[in-house]
Amino acid sequence: MKEIIRPALILLIICVIASVILAIIYKQTAPLIAQNKLMAEEQARKTVLPEAAVFKPVIENDQILYYEGFDTDSSLVGYVFSCFQYGYSSDVKTMVGLTTNLKISAITVVSQMETPGLGANCTKLGFLNQFSGKDPAEIYVDKDGGDIQSLTGATITSRAVTNAIRDTFLKIRDKL
Numbered sequence: 001m002k003e004i005i006r007p008a009l010i011l012l013i014i015c016v017i018a019s020v021i022l023a024i025i026y027k028q029t030a031p032l033i034a035q036n037k038l039m040a041e042e043q044a045r046k047t048v049l050p051e052a053a054v055f056k057p058v059i060e061n062d063q064i065l066y067y068e069g070f071d072t073d074s075s076l077v078g079y080v081f082s083c084f085q086y087g088y089s090s091d092v093k094t095m096v097g098l099t100t101n102l103k104i105s106a107i108t109v110v111s112q113m114e115t116p117g118l119g120a121n122c123t124k125l126g127f128l129n130q131f132s133g134k135d136p137a138e139i140y141v142d143k144d145g146g147d148i149q150s151l152t153g154a155t156i157t158s159r160a161v162t163n164a165i166r167d168t169f170l171k172i173r174d175k176l
Contacts, residue, residue: 048097
């Protein structure tokens with residue numbers, strides 16, 4: 001019996017010590033991770049709406065619907081919203097900038113874990129630049145009769161990006 005209890009106790013002690021160390025490290029790094037995430041989102045907003053100097057959130061039911069972008073003279077220059085949809089193997093989160101006449105100024109993929117060399121190509125400028133100047137309510141991939149050229153071997157990812165933008169825009173359009 002002693003041969004079973006002693007190794008089990010040693011393993012328990014090792015697990016408790018490792019858990020405490022991980023908890024301490026998490027507690028120390030959590031604020032830094034949260035701060036880095038906020039900075040990355042701010043940078044993504046500036047990428048899709050570079051004319052804006054300040055972004056003000058529009059909140060409904062304690063959730064941010066979109067951001068209004070203002071230049072240095074406090075003039076409205078556009079809107080920014082984020083959206084996501086499940087692609088082939090992960091959620092593809094996209095940040096979208098809109099001009100004041102509700103055309104897409106630019107988009108960027110904020111996070112994705114799609115297949116490298118296929119769906120992960122959704123982060124490349126060749127794909128992203130296709131959206132500029134388009135009406136977000138009318139974007140579809142070429143396989144669905146639209147003019148957004150889907151990624152080779154990654155139609156599901158292409159649809160995820162396109163459908164997320166269109167669906168989210170249609171939900172918030174009346175509030176812009």
